[in-house]
Structure formats: C-alpha cells, structure tokens
Amino acid sequence: MEIRVLRYFMAIAREENMTRxxxxxxxxxxxxxxxxxxxxxxxxxxxxxxxxxxMKLNDEGMLLRxxxxxxxxxxxxxxxxxxMLDNITxxxxxxxxxxxxxxxxxxRVIKSFKEDYPDFVFRIFSGDTEPxxxxxxxxxxxxxxxxxxxxxxxYNYLPIPEKDRWGVVMRQDGHLAEKTSLTFxxxxxxxxxxxxxxxxxxxxxxxxxxxxKLNIAGTFNLAYNGSVFVREGLGYLLTFEHLIDTSKESxxxxxxxxxxxxxxxxxxxxxxxxxxxxxELFLKKLKENFT
Numbered sequence: 001m002e003i004r005v006l007r008y009f010m011a012i013a014r015e016e017n018m019t020r021x022x023x024x025x026x027x028x029x030x031x032x033x034x035x036x037x038x039x040x041x042x043x044x045x046x047x048x049x050x051x052x053x054x055m056k057l058n059d060e061g062m063l064l065r066x067x068x069x070x071x072x073x074x075x076x077x078x079x080x081x082x083x084m085l086d087n088i089t090x091x092x093x094x095x096x097x098x099x100x101x102x103x104x105x106x107x108r109v110i111k112s113f114k115e116d117y118p119d120f121v122f123r124i125f126s127g128d129t130e131p132x133x134x135x136x137x138x139x140x141x142x143x144x145x146x147x148x149x150x151x152x153x154x155y156n157y158l159p160i161p162e163k164d165r166w167g168v169v170m171r172q173d174g175h176l177a178e179k180t181s182l183t184f185x186x187x188x189x190x191x192x193x194x195x196x197x198x199x200x201x202x203x204x205x206x207x208x209x210x211x212x213k214l215n216i217a218g219t220f221n222l223a224y225n226g227s228v229f230v231r232e233g234l235g236y237l238l239t240f241e242h243l244i245d246t247s248k249e250s251x252x253x254x255x256x257x258x259x260x261x262x263x264x265x266x267x268x269x270x271x272x273x274x275x276x277x278x279x280e281l282f283l284k285k286l287k288e289n290f291t
Contacts, residue, residue: 001042001043002213003071003072003075003252003277004072005027005034005035005036005038005039005221006068006072006287007072008021008025008027008032008034008035008036008039008074009039009061009064009065009068010065010068010069011024011025012032012048012055013034013057013061016054016055016056017054017055018032018033018051018055023238025109027227031226033069034277036048043064045060045062045228045236046058046060046061046189047060047064047282048059048061063237070138070140073140073219074138074140075141075180076203077092077094077139077140078101082247084108086101089112089208090117090118090120090121090278091117091119091120091121091165091276091277092120092121092122092123092278093120093121093122093123093142093143093278093282094125094140094141094143095122095123095124095125095140095141095142095144095229095277096124096126096127096131096132096135096136096141096143096144096145096146097125097126097132097221098126098128098132098146098147098244098265099126099130099240099243100128100145100147100164100243100265101164101241101242101243102160102161102162102163102164102252102265103145105160105161105162105289105290106145106267108289109285109286109289112285113281113282113285115145116169117281120126120278121220125140125141126222127221128176128195128196128197128221129146129147129148129198129201130142131147132144132145133146133225133268135163136268136269136270137270141144142269142275142279143267143268143269143279143282143286144267144268144269144281145160145265145266145267145268146265146266146268147164147197147263147264147265148197148201148266149264149266150184150266150268154270154271155268155269155270155271155288156268156269156271157266157267157268157269158266158267158272158286158287158290158291159264159266159267160264160265160266160267160289160290161290163263163264163265164237164240164241164262164263164265165240165241165256165260165262166202166206166239166241166256166257166261166262167181167182167228167238167239167240167246167254167256167257168182168187168236168238168254168255168257169223169226169227169236169237169239169246169252169253169254170236170237170238170251170252170253171230171231171251171253172235172250172251172252173251174236176255177207178252178264179255180237181255181256181257182255182256182258182260183257183258184206184207185213186256187236188213188214188215188235188239188255188274189215190215191193191215191217191218191234191235191236192214192215192216192235192236192238193216193219193220193230193234193236193237193238194215194216194219194220194224194226194237194238194239195219195220195221195227195233195239196205196219196221198238199211199216199219202261202263203238203261205212205261206257206259206261210289217234218233218234220237223237223239223240223243223244224243224244225239226239227245227252229249230252231252238257239252240263241250241256267290269288
C-alpha cells in the first residue's frame, strides 16, 4: 500500500467523483481508476459504491478513510519534523487543548515564542481529555492541555496556574437567574447538559453518588454548542465560567455552583519522546513560564 495511492484514495473520497479527483491530482482519469482498482485488489475489498455520476464510500471505504487520514497525517508530520532539523527559525507544533479560559496562558507563551521564531506555526485540536490523549499517544499531537490529573508513568507535565470554576449557563429570563449561586437541590429537577468527561471525572467530587439524581438530558464536547441549546430553551448547561458569552445582549447568564467545584489544567507530553528542535525550544519556553 503506497502513500501516493492513499492520497489518491482520499481525493476521491473527498470529491466523490473520479473526474474531479483526477483534475485535482493532475493525473488522467484512467490512470487514477487503475490505481484505485489495484488498491481494492490488494485489500481484497471494494471501497466505493459506484454510480454513473458519483463514487461514495462503502463501509470498507469508511474504515480505510479513517486509517488513511491517520497515516497521511503522521507521514506529513514526520516530513515536517525532518525539514525542521536544519531550520529552527520556524516549524510546526500540534497541540491538543481542552476548552478553558486558562488556554490564555498557552496563548501568551505562543505569542512570546513567535517573537523569536516568527515562522513558527501552531495547529490546535480541541476536545475532551480522552480524544486529546488518544491522539497524543498515536503521535498525532506533540503536546496536550488537559483537565484531568495526568498519568505520571506516561507523561511529563506542567500545571496551569489558575483553576476553572464550574457553574450553570442559563437564560436570563429563567427563574433561577435571580440567584447568585446554585446548589445541588436547585439543579435536581432541571434538564442539564454537560460533557461525558465531567460526569465521569468532575461531578462525583461535587455531589458524590447523588450524581445519579441529576437529569442529564444531553451531552456536548463543545460548550458553545450546548449554549445554543440553552438559548433555545432546551435546558441548562453545566460548564466552566468564562467559556460562554453571558453579556446582557447574549440573553444568557452564568451562576456558580456551591459548594465550589474547581478543575485544574495540565500541559502534558510523552516521556522519552524525541522532539524536533522547534518543539524542544517551545517546551523550554513553557517550562520557563510554568515552573
């Protein structure tokens, strides 16, 4: 299975059309068709549902698209790292980030770092701890910022100075908006939205086994999407303070929960990892700021 052919496959998967893909790749349609046919023969499975006008992925094709995406990302990342060995005026760093206002600390370091290395490029992947650390393990990310205590046997880490405070985002015209803070009893009968990670890792510290009494109406990986549901009157969002616009014009407000629940953040990277020069310099900059 050649990298070149995987790129051909991904082009067809994106375009869903052999002609458009061949034009994008600057090769003839017949040559592209032969390469994909050989790939299917090599794998022992067809990859597309073919019609007169379109080529849509079948189940086997969807599996290959996921694997090919990871493979090509790693190939491109490896090529980028080698190109950076002789050039430390710039380069690329891939960072996984949880949603938090505390990302401001990372942004400040990046801003300062770019003054010394103006060609430095950062690529951010946002998500909960599980998908972020999974990508870190697979080598698709260099560094991650997570909101769970790191596994010290696998990762080096730096703590972020501030913690995030939990609370509820609700409509300003809701009956609870008059309160300055909310208790567990206030929330018991409400339709609540939050992340799967917080249900598992955060709220047991706040309400213990009583978490089963909360009415979790839905879950979101991104708080902004949850806030749209709140604005439309579907429920209440449990999230960090400062993630959602709660200005007067937004129609939303934030109320902290009591007892206070706070979450710490950590910058992590794999132990014994060999990094490119630009990443080593960036880690040094992080350590100068957070130790």
